[in-house]
Amino acid sequence: MTTGSRPVGLTIAAGVAFVWMLPLLYLGQVSLSRGGLDNYATVLSTQGLGRYVLNSAIVTICAIVIVVVFGSAAAFAFSLLRFRGRTAIYVLLLSGLMLPTAAVLVPLTQIHSLLGWANTYQGLFVPYAALALPFGLVLLKNTYDALPHELHEAAAVDGASHARVFWQVFFPLTIPTVIMVALWTFLSSWNEFLLALMFMATDDMKTVTVVPTSFQLQFFVDVPKIFASLVLIQLPIIALYALMQRRFERGIVAGAVK
Amino acid sequence: MTRKDPVDASASTDDISPDGQRRTRRRASPTESATRPRAGSWRGGWSAYLFVVPALILFIGFVAWPVLRNVQLSFYGNTEIDPTLRFAGIDNYRWIAENRATLLAFRNVALFAAMTIPVQMLLGLTLAIMLRGSGAVRTVIRSLLFLPVVLTPVAVGYLFADVFETTNGLLNTTLRSLGLDALAHEWLADTRTALAVVAAVNVWTWTGFSMAIYHAALAGIPEEVVEASVVDGANSRQTAMHIIAPLLRPAHFALIILGVIGTLKTFDLVYVLTRGGPDHASEVPTTLLLRTLLDGRDGRAAAIGTVVFAVAMIVTLVQLWLYSRRRDA
Numbered sequence: 001m002t003t004g005s006r007p008v009g010l011t012i013a014a015g016v017a018f019v020w021m022l023p024l025l026y027l028g029q030v031s032l033s034r035g036g037l038d039n040y041a042t043v044l045s046t047q048g049l050g051r052y053v054l055n056s057a058i059v060t061i062c063a064i065v066i067v068v069v070f071g072s073a074a075a076f077a078f079s080l081l082r083f084r085g086r087t088a089i090y091v092l093l094l095s096g097l098m099l100p101t102a103a104v105l106v107p108l109t110q111i112h113s114l115l116g117w118a119n120t121y122q123g124l125f126v127p128y129a130a131l132a133l134p135f136g137l138v139l140l141k142n143t144y145d146a147l148p149h150e151l152h153e154a155a156a157v158d159g160a161s162h163a164r165v166f167w168q169v170f171f172p173l174t175i176p177t178v179i180m181v182a183l184w185t186f187l188s189s190w191n192e193f194l195l196a197l198m199f200m201a202t203d204d205m206k207t208v209t210v211v212p213t214s215f216q217l218q219f220f221v222d223v224p225k226i227f228a229s230l231v232l233i234q235l236p237i238i239a240l241y242a243l244m245q246r247r248f249e250r251g252i253v254a255g256a257v258k
Numbered sequence: 259m260t261r262k263d264p265v266d267a268s269a270s271t272d273d274i275s276p277d278g279q280r281r282t283r284r285r286a287s288p289t290e291s292a293t294r295p296r297a298g299s300w301r302g303g304w305s306a307y308l309f310v311v312p313a314l315i316l317f318i319g320f321v322a323w324p325v326l327r328n329v330q331l332s333f334y335g336n337t338e339i340d341p342t343l344r345f346a347g348i349d350n351y352r353w354i355a356e357n358r359a360t361l362l363a364f365r366n367v368a369l370f371a372a373m374t375i376p377v378q379m380l381l382g383l384t385l386a387i388m389l390r391g392s393g394a395v396r397t398v399i400r401s402l403l404f405l406p407v408v409l410t411p412v413a414v415g416y417l418f419a420d421v422f423e424t425t426n427g428l429l430n431t432t433l434r435s436l437g438l439d440a441l442a443h444e445w446l447a448d449t450r451t452a453l454a455v456v457a458a459v460n461v462w463t464w465t466g467f468s469m470a471i472y473h474a475a476l477a478g479i480p481e482e483v484v485e486a487s488v489v490d491g492a493n494s495r496q497t498a499m500h501i502i503a504p505l506l507r508p509a510h511f512a513l514i515i516l517g518v519i520g521t522l523k524t525f526d527l528v529y530v531l532t533r534g535g536p537d538h539a540s541e542v543p544t545t546l547l548l549r550t551l552l553d554g555r556d557g558r559a560a561a562i563g564t565v566v567f568a569v570a571m572i573v574t575l576v577q578l579w580l581y582s583r584r585r586d587a
Contacts, residue, residue, distance in 0.1 A: 009387065009388030009389075010388060010389070010395070010396065010399075012388060013385055013388040013389050013396075013399055014395075014399055016385060016403070017399045017402045017403050020402065020403055020406070020462065020465075020466075021402055023417055023418065023421060023462070024405075024417075026417075026421070026428055027417050030420075066316070069312075070312045070313040070316060071313060073309040073310070073312065073313070074309055074310050074312075074313040074314075076309055077306050077307075077309035077310050078310070081306040081309070082306070083303070083306035083307060083310075089310055089314060092314075092317070092322065093313065093314070093317055095322075095574070096317060096321045096322070097574065098519045098570050098573065098574045098577075099321060099325070099567070099570065100519070100522050100523045100544070100566050100567065100570050101523065101525075101544075102522075102523070102525075102543060102544045102547050102562070102563045102566045102567075103324075103325055103328055103563045103564070103566055103567035103570065104320070104321060104324035104325055104328060104563070105328075105547065105548075105551065105559070105563060106327075106328055106331055106551060106556055106559050106560040106563060107323070107324035107325075107327040107328050107331065107560075108320070108324055109551070109556075110327070111319075111320070111324070126316070126320060127320050129316060130316045130317055130319070130320035130321050131320075131321065133313060133316060133317060133321075134317070137313065161305075162305055162306070162308075162309070163305075166309070187408055190410070191409075191410045191411060191412070191526075193411065193412050193525065193526045193529070194525050194526070194544065194548070197529075197548075198548070208410070209410060209412045209413075209526075212412060212413065212416045212530075213530075216416070223420060226416065227417070227420075230410075230413040230416055230417060233410060233413060234409055234410050234413050237408055237409065237410065238405075238409075241405065241408050245401045245404070248404075248408060249400075249401075249404055249470050252407065252467070252470070253470050253471055253474050
């Protein structure tokens with residue numbers, strides 16, 4: 001706490017950060033060795049990485065939309081409307097907050113074979129949305145709780161329907177939280193591996209997390225190309241993080257302490 | 259509204275804290291009991307359910323029902339040759355209790371938690387203290403340290419698989435070039451080091467997360483509290499012990515609970531780095547569950563999933579209990 005010790009601490013922390021970044025510098029350096037940017041061109045053009053990125057983008061965007069829309073609507077109702085079973089339903093949804101995917105993997109395979117959902121987009125984005133929903137709901141409900149409820153009463157006097165009040169009055173006020181929830185759902189869906197490995201077996205449906213495994217087989221010892229693919233599949237995350245790292249950090253911290 | 263008050267935002271549970279609002283209200287009218295701020299909410303009528311039903315259906319269909327179904331399946335048995343599920347009592351649980359691989363998987367997950375959580379917390383707290391405050395340099399360093407948290411675990415796994423590779427890996431090559439050939443090692447292929455290497459990669463990934471949580475907690479300690487204690491004649495060690503440490507307690511709890519849950523969920527790193535090997539040395543429940551399931555043993559896989567679920571539920575209940583106690587206090 002004394003002022004004299006702080007520059008020392010800062011220097012040590014900077015050293016630690018440098019060591020922490022070494023593996024990533026190594027990743028970048030190797031991905032450019034033996035062929036430079038051509039490594040990137042190769043994995044993109046001839047190996048169809050673009051297709052995998054597209055698959056991940058579709059799955060991720062659908063999951064985000066479901067979590068934001070279903071989560072916001074439910075948060076609005078839990079926060080502002082009174083109805084029978086309100087607390088019970090909210091607690092039920094909260095019980096999914098910490099659920100490991102392992103606890104539902106076997107039944108999900110049964111659901112998927114029953115519905116014919118193997119190698120389909122909904123086979124991934126529906127469970128992704130379901131698993132991310134409780135977390136989004138908590139963040140959103142806390143935000144609705146903190147909004148001035150007089151807004152609702154004023155709108156009620158005007159005779160506006162719940163749906164209009166929700167969409168026109170409240171939803172726009174929750175945009176900062178919606179962005180946090182969207183970012184978090186983006187991360188968890190884009191990075192998800194277990195279900196993607198389980199349910200996306202055909203080449204045209206694989207998502208980015210399943211790619212390195214198949215690339216490793218194709219390129220075998222061509223590490224630079226594998227590393228180039230590792231950089232490319234994380235590019236959307238790194239770009240978003242560079243743009244909004246404070247929101248990322250705050251969203252994750254806010255969710256954690258809840 | 260997120261920008262105005264970063265200190266308070268990160269300190270409390272949300273940037274627009276319902277707690278804070280409640281406290282202000284209470285202060286404004288001391289006679290008013292701690293009524294909930296939403297006393298004036300609407301009677302929802304039947305249409306209220308329309309807002310809840312989509313989320314509820316999604317949750318029941320893909321979380322709640324699968325959880326119950328998984329528990330049910332754990333009492334049934336099948337094999338690859340005979341895939342029909344037949345009631346098997348507690349056979350699958352007996353298998354878990356008597357099988358070397360399953361016991362190792364659960365032992366490893368406990369070891370993994372013990373190797374990662376304290377290290378991440380200690381490193382994170384130290385870094386948060388060193389990087390306390392604002393300023394461009396500190397912010398940039400914190401952002402860099404937090405970066406691994408958002409990266410794709412599978413990609414991180416492949417990167418480190420190459421770093422720890424025996425012949426051409428970065429670590430062994432560096433050691434040899436420094437003349438430290440004796441330290442070069444088959445990191446991922448040795449039963450004694452495989453789990454520790456995965457744990458080390460986990461520490462690399464999650465230390466920034468601990469740091470961010472502690473940073474938020476430290477930022478929430480008002481400077482006056484610290485100053486007041488200094489004025490009272492407390493030296494800096496006493497300040498640290500008696501003023502700051504108790505205020506960090508919620509952060510410790512959050513990190514322990516999230517650490518345990520995160521450890522239970524561990525899959526990507528292990529799968530990519532070692533596939534649970536060599537000889538189950540880095541096996542964790544989820545890698546074993548996947549292999550068991552792919553072997554056509556649905557019932558046994560479900561039993562592993564049920565044990566994982568039970569542990570996660572206990573941890574969640576502990577957290578809810580702590581949380582409600584904190585709210586009442």
